[in-house]
Amino acid sequence: MNSFGDNFVFTSFGESHSAAIGGVLDGVPAGLHIDLTMIREALDRRAGRCQQSACGVSARAVREADEVEWLSGVLDGVTLGTPIAFLIRNRDARAEAYEAFKHSLRHAHADSTYEAKYGIRDWRGGGRASARETAARVVAGNIAAQLLAKKGIQITAKLVQVGDETRPEHFDEVINRYRAEGDSIGGIIACEVTGLPAGLGEPIFDKVQAHLAYAMLSINACKGFDYGSGFDGVGQPGSIANQHSGGMLGGITDGTPLTFRCVFKPTPSTPKAGVKGRHDSCVAVRAVPVVEAMTALVLANFADERVKG
Amino acid sequence: MNSFGDNFVFTSFGESHSAAIGGVLDGVPAGLHIDLTMIREALDRRAGRCQQSACGVSARAVREADEVEWLSGVLDGVTLGTPIAFLIRNRDARAEAYEAFKHSLRHAHADSTYEAKYGIRDWRGGGRASARETAARVVAGNIAAQLLAKKGIQITAKLVQVGDETRPEHFDEVINRYRAEGDSIGGIIACEVTGLPAGLGEPIFDKVQAHLAYAMLSINACKGFDYGSGFDGVGQPGSIANQHSGGMLGGITDGTPLTFRCVFKPTPSTPKAGVKGRHDSCVAVRAVPVVEAMTALVLANFADERVKG
């Protein structure tokens, strides 16, 4: 299904070609002042629109900004405690198809050819599985992050590796090299959360790290997650490796900064592979705000009661 | 929270004053041709716009129709298997307040007066608890009903009692009498479902009648639910009363028509009680399509696997 969370629930909708993408965020307490500028900045980072080095890569072609239209749950910038619904129009939505739908009772004629051409399954994947859907996650996750920030909880993700390169000042160079070759390269994002109280999480299935892993692996192109000493700690004996708890012990936060990593594969849709058009040489760059957004959604679910108070 | 169902999930959003009300319907299989005329008719019945006796009451003042705007999940009138998002604009939404929100970062000044005037809690009830929200239920429920209809399952609700009157041809007279007095009166709606296969439902908590009761009591002004011999059967001995199973035995459909009733109280917001403006003298009239919609949502959840095939 298309919802995330139990207490703080984000429901996502929209295909790349539909009238809009968007979401409904349920469980946000009343009285939160939403900072629209923060949401805009996160969306810009996801869209690769930032001009500065803040993105970790050089300037990119300016794309038109995603405009968020708020439908419910907020008034004068303050949350009402009711579901927050929002949408972002798809500029290239097939308007004519949409028009046709309005009169479908009389003209629902395209169905059989449509199925013959795409098959429902393939075509649906094409629309819904588009990375564009992550824009809705960024909006919802940023609201969660603002809620957490009020309690002193800060989430910061950053690119820490591109290919084999771990020196940030060389990332642009590596990425540009692959772009020039019409190829792509993977990357690793590290995320740190500070200000979390000890005691969030539960000892069995609802371990904090389990929900973080779920959230990260739900992001397109993410191939792995680890925390604390992670995969790199396998060669270290117990007395050393366990110095890195990653902020969670037995599934429960221990009050120290929470740290985890996730790895993003290179996109297979490259000129080298015969796919034409603009492509991301390193999708991990634009995944950074998505990692932050999903982390915020996870933690808002855990921190719900404490944050509400 | 604001979602209904597990397999066929309807998430509702919107306040009476927000930009729009609407919903997201998740779990609708791909390939369903949606009949927009049926949705329109159900919305008209809910809005009290029908001119004929079909409503069970005389003609009412013509109100402007609710326009459904489809955001995702359908193309050329056919469902894609992805979440179906839709909205209905609130014509009287405070546009200026919405505008203010757009710039809330700089001008979020209304907060303290707002709380002093309404209190978050009261004000939110005013907006979200409005019966207008049921329009979104009608849209979602009608899609569920169309899915069920493909399998031969038909849901029909009708008003069977107004006050103490049980003769339909006298309902208008009774309602008009209360309206003339500036008062209101309650009513009972009976619902019948035909074409259900035997075997839907589960023996313990997920009894079909338990989910129907939940759904009906979630409708504004509904004060009770019974099925089969119901409350009236209490005076009959076992050998007689159990002739009326209501289509469910041990929580599971038995293949006979499913029948249940729900009672709606008279609205307390009447001229007699000092509340000015238009009022519904018998809210049960407009609740009929809402009862059908919620019934469809319940059954679509149970019938999901069978219907999907």
Place this chain on the structure above:
Amino acid sequence: MNSFGDNFVFTSFGESHSAAIGGVLDGVPAGLHIDLTMIREALDRRAGRCQQSACGVSARAVREADEVEWLSGVLDGVTLGTPIAFLIRNRDARAEAYEAFKHSLRHAHADSTYEAKYGIRDWRGGGRASARETAARVVAGNIAAQLLAKKGIQITAKLVQVGDETRPEHFDEVINRYRAEGDSIGGIIACEVTGLPAGLGEPIFDKVQAHLAYAMLSINACKGFDYGSGFDGVGQPGSIANQHSGGMLGGITDGTPLTFRCVFKPTPSTPKAGVKGRHDSCVAVRAVPVVEAMTALVLANFADERVKG
């Protein structure tokens, strides 16, 4: 499925013929002293073992008490915050069948005859759908009630009608008359909850009355639910009927006592209908503690956060 609730979750298991029935109660906060005597008394009422008029009926044949065996989640009578698992042995469980199961790898021979005789479906209904399952509900619900009682919330259900009789002092007489005839009769149980704070519940689907209706209709033989003015209020105009809110307005508790009713049908399994053996002439009598238990489970889910504090 076989779980009830989201925050305070009761999972029920067991057939009438299996080794045991029982349950797991998840979400009980740590530190609650459990009063086993209260649980015992509720179980005795459900089993029809009480000797006094407390049951509302005359003395019945003494049955052996249900013995609760605690498996986890409590130590020295105090809850640990972990899942509380318990079981009640079925004295008449087919031990030999169970033994056979232990060696089923080699001797799983009964399967085909078993299916030919019962069909999995029918037979399973026979075992799982037995009213015996409600004993597990009573145990879990009583723990919920004890948690609520610590906050001053009291739940009291009682039989208010048997057949057409509404005078409690005549109930035994009516029941005995039907028993003598080998027949059965229905009854109505009224439940009152005092001490609830205002503000529990949510305005749309998670209305308190919706969850109560769900819970009541999940009880075997329950055919209807209403609250406040209910079905009887349908003939009263708005100015009168709405004096009876039943303690809930718009789905949310208003701080006044919560009142609702539920109706139980007469059992169809009577000597008159050709069913031999002991039978309950009025199942509503033994349903009283089950109504209390399910009410407590509903309210513990709503009151969770407040009660936890």
Place this chain on the structure above:
Amino acid sequence: MNSFGDNFVFTSFGESHSAAIGGVLDGVPAGLHIDLTMIREALDRRAGRCQQSACGVSARAVREADEVEWLSGVLDGVTLGTPIAFLIRNRDARAEAYEAFKHSLRHAHADSTYEAKYGIRDWRGGGRASARETAARVVAGNIAAQLLAKKGIQITAKLVQVGDETRPEHFDEVINRYRAEGDSIGGIIACEVTGLPAGLGEPIFDKVQAHLAYAMLSINACKGFDYGSGFDGVGQPGSIANQHSGGMLGGITDGTPLTFRCVFKPTPSTPKAGVKGRHDSCVAVRAVPVVEAMTALVLANFADERVKG
């Protein structure tokens, strides 16, 4: 909470000191013949009881086997479609404490000292967070695996790295070296699933890899998860890395074998760290059947409808 899954739900209970650990498995279809020998073998591997090289390590001290007691949901070795409840007694449970609980109403005296000594929170972690809880997962997961096996789906996990050693024939040597030093070492487990049909999973949050990651990170001592090219693929360009889909594309199985890894940290409770008593020098060894069990639970949830048929 303590439940895993939506369609095929495993609820776990028990502390290391309680009367028993165990679980309830809901959603298992009727008619499955359960092979108790397979469950026993998986439990033995988890307990480190196997004598052969099958465990990947040398013979260990023989421990007493975990005895599973079946409470409901099975008859003559065949599932009934009802919840399957089972328990495993804790041999070293503090029987006297349990006895005291039986009379807690009169003798609930230990409460204040108990809180003063442990604090509810710490003490509860000690009991519930014990790795012993994974025995219940192994039972439930093995039933899921048997259900999947009927459809030709096979799950095989194995230890592929201990410390920096990747040659299986050297694992015992490495582990014994750390044991001799009173220290511990981490390991990596690889899991492969064959026979999965294409098309399981959903494109957004319910990606198969997301649920697998959640399941793996819910296992004690697991610090990371990756699939396909995973973390190691970060240095490979798009044209190479994407050869390793790991059996999932866009969150949905592609019909090829599914492959993933998870890393387990060395236990910090070693003689070198001052912790006395028997210890596991490499907890990854005993985690192998737990990885298989959790994988089976994940896939049984996804494969539910297909498998049920």
